Amino acid sequence: MPQVTSVVIGAGHSGLAVSKHLTDRGIDHVVLERAEVANSWRTQRWDSLRLLTPNWLSRLPGYSYRGDDPDGYMTAAEVTAYIEGYAKEIAAPVRAGTTVTAVRRTDDGYVVETDQDTWRARTVVVAAGxxxxxxxxxxxxxxPDGLEHRVAAGSGEEGVPAYRNPDDLPEGGVLVVGPSASGIQIAHEVQASGRQVTLAVGEHVRMPRTYRGKDVLWWMDAAGVFDDRYDEVPDLARARVLPSMQLVGTPERITLDLNALTRAGVRLVGRLAGVRDGVAQLSGSLSNVVTLADLKVKRLLRTFDEWAETDGAELTKDLPPGEPVEPTMLPESVPLELDLRSGEIRTIVWATGLKPDLGFLTALGDLPLWDRKGRIRHDGGVVTASPGLYVIGLPFLRRRKSTLIDGAAADADDIVTHLAGYLAGPA
Known part of the structure; x- marks a missing residue:
């Protein structure tokens, strides 16, 4: 049975960042990957998807964007190549085509079972996404039966295929459920194909693509918003389940929000609250939801302006002044029901989020690893219920930017620092 000090599960950007820090500290390890490096970008994204973050923000430990378009947004294929290049540059010890099936505790660490072999390790870092x-x-x-279904991203679930492009859908109307980044991008793309799209809108994070001539994520980075720490925010549980920002990466740097969708012809309705006798029940709180989103984006932009007047004065002295936020427009009458049996809707695209697949940890038994909603319990990536076990790449793991490519470096450094201390034992 092969043995290493640490097993890293997953060869995406987070797992590779951990591998780089382990190597720098001289900690022997292996990276187990069920498919190929950057597999989710290779296989689980729709055709036109681009990164939401500008290329310059794709920083990894000892590695950064080297192309000629730093302010652009990489396609999924370009992200795949970028992460593959990183794996090669750092000579990450990746074992591709190796699916982890179970992680078990032993007296001196862990046994990691795979479909290829079994490993012993003192520590395990779960970077499975x-x-x-x-x-x-x-x-x-x-x-009701008779409707086509797609999921916005991922490998599909319960027999539901993933959305790829509008040509993948049957003719007829499309209901997109979920107004975050995936939902608004797919709604916009499908509407442009000639199909009538209805977007069911719940809580969302409105965001302009640019502000005062700079990408909005430049402001998030420069003003330190992305570096907000998990142990400093007032409501961490809430911060970890916030929807993704309403952004799209395009060469034109367009702002894609609900107003843009309305102008494109997309019909906005309230959150899908239920289905009764084939009729979708829609929330009547749409007006309140969009008002709250408008207030929050105005508050964020004020934060940027305040920073620009103080700590960021030198960086922003030549930028134009800010522009007021246009209120979200809604029709005078918003339906509260949608008959799914009428034939008006032929396809539903579920842009309702993604979750991690950590089923291999259930072999750890009765340890208190999970909260009441089935999410793994951790303290900034340290799984306190099982010493020597770590997670990375989860929302707001240690910082607001934890799920971004750029967030992996600092989180991985912190986690490997803790891991090294654990290996060293009590001081």
Missing amino acids: GATVPSLPDVFEAV
Whole structure:
């Protein structure tokens, strides 16, 4: 049975960042990957998807974007090549095509079982991705037969294929459920194909693509918002389940929000609350939801302006002044029901989020690893219920940017620092 000091599960950007820090500290390890490096970018994204973050923000430990378009947004294929290049540059010890099936505790660490072999290790870092499996809401089961279904990303779940492009859909109307980044991008793309799209809108994070001439994520980075720490925010549980920002990466740097969708012809309705006798029940709180999103984005932009007047004065002295936020427009009458049996809707695209697939940890038995909603318990990536076990790549793991490529470096450094201290034993 092969033995290493640490097993890293997953060869995406987070797992590779951990590998780089382990190597720098002289800690022997292996990276087990069920498919190939950057597999989710290779296989679980729709055709037109680009990174939400500008290329310059794709920083990894000892590695950064080297192309000629730092302010652009990489395609999924380009992200795959970028992460593959990183794996080669750091000579990460990746074992591809190796699916972890179980992680078990032993007296001196862990046994990691795979479909190829079994490893012994003193520590395990789970970098299997925080957004791997589609998260379908309970209402999915109540939808009447006869409709086509797609999930926005991931490998599909419960027999539901992943959305790829509009040509993948049958003719007819499309209901997109979920107004975050995936939902608004797919709604916009499908509407442009000539199909009528209805977007069911719940809580969302409105965001302009640019502000005062700079990418909005430049502001998030420069003003330190991305570096907000998990042990400093007032409501961490809430911060970890916030929807993704309404952004799209395009060469034109367009802002894609609900107003842009309305102008494109997309019909906005309230959150999909249930389905009864084939009729979708829609929340009547749409006006309140968009008002709250408008207030929050105005507050964020004020934060940027305040920073620009103080610590960021030198960086921003030549930038134009800010522009007021246009209120989200809604029609005078918003329906509260949508008959799914009428034929008006032929396809439902579920842009309702993704969740990690950590089933291999259930072999750890009765340890208190999970909260009441089935999410793994951890303290900034340290799984306190099982010493020597770590996770990385989950929302707001240690910082607001934890799920971004750019967030992996600092989180991996912190986790490997803790791991090294654990290996050294009590001081």
